[in-house]
Amino acid sequence: MKVRTRFAPSPTGMMHVGNLRSAIFEYLVAKNNNGDFILRIEDTDQSRKVEGAVEFIYDTITKCGLIPDEGPINGGNYGPYFQSERLYSYKNYAEKLVEMGKAYYCFCDEERLDKLRKEAEDRKVAFMYDGYCKNLTKEQIKEKLDNNEPYVIRQAMPKEGTSSYIDLVYGEIKVENRYLEDQILLKSDGFPTYNFANVIDDHLMEITHVIRGNEYLSSTPKYNLLYDAFGWERPTYVHLPLVLDFDGKKLSKRNNAASFMDLYKEGYLPEAIVNYLALLGWSSEDGKEIFSLEELTKNFSPKRINKAPAIYDVKKLNWVNSHYMKKLSEEEFCNLTIPHVRKKYNVEGKDEWLRELVLLFKNSLSYGSDILNNVEMFFSDELNPSEECLEFLKQEEVPKIINTFKDEINNIEVWSVESISKAIENTKNITNTNGKLLYMPLRIKISGIMHGPELANTIHLIGKEETLKRLQK
RNA sequence: GGCCUGUUGGUGAAGUGGUUAAACACACCGCCCUUUCACGGCGGCAUACAUGGGUUCAAAUCCCGUACAGGUCACCA
Numbered sequence: 001m002k003v004r005t006r007f008a009p010s011p012t013g014m015m016h017v018g019n020l021r022s023a024i025f026e027y028l029v030a031k032n033n034n035g036d037f038i039l040r041i042e043d044t045d046q047s048r049k050v051e052g053a054v055e056f057i058y059d060t061i062t063k064c065g066l067i068p069d070e071g072p073i074n075g076g077n078y079g080p081y082f083q084s085e086r087l088y089s090y091k092n093y094a095e096k097l098v099e100m101g102k103a104y105y106c107f108c109d110e111e112r113l114d115k116l117r118k119e120a121e122d123r124k125v126a127f128m129y130d131g132y133c134k135n136l137t138k139e140q141i142k143e144k145l146d147n148n149e150p151y152v153i154r155q156a157m158p159k160e161g162t163s164s165y166i167d168l169v170y171g172e173i174k175v176e177n178r179y180l181e182d183q184i185l186l187k188s189d190g191f192p193t194y195n196f197a198n199v200i201d202d203h204l205m206e207i208t209h210v211i212r213g214n215e216y217l218s219s220t221p222k223y224n225l226l227y228d229a230f231g232w233e234r235p236t237y238v239h240l241p242l243v244l245d246f247d248g249k250k251l252s253k254r255n256n257a258a259s260f261m262d263l264y265k266e267g268y269l270p271e272a273i274v275n276y277l278a279l280l281g282w283s284s285e286d287g288k289e290i291f292s293l294e295e296l297t298k299n300f301s302p303k304r305i306n307k308a309p310a311i312y313d314v315k316k317l318n319w320v321n322s323h324y325m326k327k328l329s330e331e332e333f334c335n336l337t338i339p340h341v342r343k344k345y346n347v348e349g350k351d352e353w354l355r356e357l358v359l360l361f362k363n364s365l366s367y368g369s370d371i372l373n374n375v376e377m378f379f380s381d382e383l384n385p386s387e388e389c390l391e392f393l394k395q396e397e398v399p400k401i402i403n404t405f406k407d408e409i410n411n412i413e414v415w416s417v418e419s420i421s422k423a424i425e426n427t428k429n430i431t432n433t434n435g436k437l438l439y440m441p442l443r444i445k446i447s448g449i450m451h452g453p454e455l456a457n458t459i460h461l462i463g464k465e466e467t468l469k470r471l472q473k
Numbered sequence: 474g475g476c477c478u479g480u481u482g483g484u485g486a487a488g489u490g491g492u493u494a495a496a497c498a499c500a501c502c503g504c505c506c507u508u509u510c511a512c513g514g515c516g517g518c519a520u521a522c523a524u525g526g527g528u529u530c531a532a533a534u535c536c537c538g539u540a541c542a543g544g545u546c547a548c549c550a
Contacts, residue, residue: 010550045549110548117547124474126546152548170478179476179546187548194550215544218477241479242543250543276485279498283486287497306486309543313484316499326512363512428508439509447510455509 003035005209006202007061007068010042010194011053015060016258017312018213018243018251021277025240026211027066028278028300038205039071042198043084044191060260063270065293078205083197090192093200093230094153094185102229103185106133106154107144128181129154153186155196155222163221168238168302170214175221183222195219199226207235211302214239238302241281242309251312258312267336267368272321279320280310290323318366326363334358336368344372345379357461360453374453378461381470383448392450397433398441404430405442406471415464420456446470 007023009015030037039058043049058073070076080086097103106129113129120127134156136144144151157180164174185196192200202210217239227234245251251258263273275291283306284291284299291299328336337358341347347354361374377383385393392398408423424442428434443455446467452458459467 008550012550042550048549113548126475128546150548173477175477181546184548189548191548193548198550213544214478218545239478244543246484248542279485281485283497285487287487289485289498308479308481310486311484313499316485319499361511364510424508434508436509443509450510452510454511458510 001208002206003030003033003208004038004206005030005035005211006038006040006205006207007066008040008042008198008201009057010045010048011050011057012048013050013053013056015057015260016251017260017263017273017277018258020060020064020260020273021243021280022211022213022240023061023066024064024274024277024296025238025282025300025302025305026209027061028297029209029211029238029302030069031297032300035208036069037066038076038078038207039068039073039081040201040205041072041082042194043082044194044197046084046191056261063264064260064274065271066274083192083201086197086201087191089204090197090200091186091190094192094196097155097185097226097229098153100229101156102225103153103155104134104182105136105141105145105151106182106184107136107149107151108133109150131156131182134182150188152184152188154182155185155226157182157222157225163224165220165224165234165237167217167220168236169241169305170217170239170307173217173220175218177221180222180225195222196226199223202235203227203230203232209238210235211238211240214241238305241306243280244309244311246311246313248311263317263367267340267370268317268321269324269336269367272324273317275324276317276320279316280312281306290320322366325365325367330359330362333362337361337365337371340369340371341375345375353461356457360457360461364453377447377449377452377458381466383470385444385448386450389444389448389450392440393444395437395441397431397437401427401431401433401438401441402445402471406468409459409464409467409471412464415460417456417460420459424456442471445473 005026007026009019009023027037029035039061041054041057054072058068058071061068068074070078070081072081075081094103098105108129112132116130117127133154158177161177162174163177163180164172166172183195184193186192201207220237220239224234243251245258260273264270271292274293275289275296278291278296278300279289282300282304285304288299325333325336334355338354341354341358357375357378358371361371365371365374405423405427408426409420412419412423424438427442428438431438439455440450443452443458444450446455446462447458462470
């Protein structure tokens with residue numbers, strides 16, 4: 001049987017890295033087995049629907065290389081891929097379940113349920129529907145139905161025994177049936193609940209591996225009971241450990257730093273994000289950490305997924321991303337960084353200069369907008385040298401070095417990196433200094449920092465006039 | 474609160490009863506390279522197997538308890 005996995009987000013807007021990671025693992029399991037990766041939109045809650053969210057989701061996973069074999073945008077043989085367009089089938093299946101005695105009509109209204117909930121709260125126990133309507137007679141049901149009384153359909157859970165299943169990551173999970181609630185399958189508006197639609201769709205779409213966050217670990221037996229009732233084969237389950245933020249809290253959509261699009265806009269590379277995310281909860285056998293999507297596909301195995309939750313650490317992301325940044329062509333690098341500079345500074349008509357500027361940092365940036373953390377000295381002469389810098393300038397040779405260099409700069413006729421290098425060389429010979437003692441004072445006076453880009457290039461970009469001005473100060 | 478799951482250094486992790494008196498990577502620090510800086514190379518750091526009991530000749534690895542953390546208990550998905 002062909003392996004098929006699906007990414008089934010609800011169209012509510014943002015997509016944080018936790019969602020993305022699920023999609024990555026789903027994609028990897030499918031492709032590792034030469035299978036298909038499907039995108040399905042879970043939009044049964046019409047009130048939460050967000051305009052444009054589907055395009056947004058598609059755009060995100062596509063940027064990451066997770067091209068769905070089937071989905072709402074590109075179609076497929078198992079459509080429609082919007083749950084809201086599959087309504088006809090859910091109701092039929094729910095009614096079939098009622099006929100089989102595995103589900104029942106429930107007419108309880110909000111008032112009664114609230115009362116039960118309150119009682120449960122007072123007794124400090126978990127609220128569970130009491131199965132009141134399960135005992136309705138056929139006549140009572142017919143009468144209520146004929147009266148058009150609103151109803152839901154609930155799953156009839158067994159009250160005794162234990163349900164268990166094998167999860168590829170967590171092993172055997174056992175839950176006693178008495179803890180399973182008679183959950184609602186079909187809502188009174190005729191829409192299915194997520195839990196129900198999920199099972200029906202996964203079956204109809206012939207999904208073989210259900211890969212999702214481990215928040216479903218304990219409710220999976222309910223899903224299995226549904227598969228069993230219909231006589232369908234259960235899928236293989238792969239529950240993923242959660243991704244937490246640095247405080248150990250669950251990633252939320254509020255956490256902007258953890259949103260894929262925000263990272264993308266900051267100039268992180270999709271392939272680097274994918275690479276990093278794959279490493280969150282999974283490791284390769286040989287300890288390798290840099291993987292293209294193809295290599296990941298080849299090496300991936302759900303058996304090597306970790307059980308413990310992983311913390312999303314932007315520092316490691318930065319490292320992975322910088323790795324990919326170094327492999328960029330000059331053209332790509334410029335495209336990634338220059339827009340950030342343009343956005344912050346007025347650099348109208350200085351295209352060549354800009355190019356030279358950003359390329360100075362070709363091998364030292366973590367992400368695109370990281371360029372802004374490095375170029376301030378080229379736009380402002382308000383340098384704030386650190387204590388360490390000022391200390392360095394106190395050495396007795398410093399005034400002479402600076403004055404000599406100032407003269408050398410003054411004498412330059414053709415302003416180029418070469419002529420500036422020559423000026424440094426001359427200063428070295430005249431003052432009889434070299435190394436740090438020669439470079440640092442110049443660097444500090446001109447850029448205000450001790451760790452920066454190549455000095456001659458820096459001076460070239462800053463310009464003769466400005467350089468002299470800074471040396472004067 | 475019930476149920477489910479987890480707990481190896483700051484972070485990601487290797488490890489599934491015995492050359493692991495615990496790899497590797499990020500971060501951090503130092504050295505080398507670079508006449509400077511960065512890149513790169515090398516090295517170091519780190520009270521790391523939550524805790525208490527067992528089982529065993531032998532436990533991070535198996536079992537039980539405890540603690541802590543997360544998840545879940547909707548006509549949300």
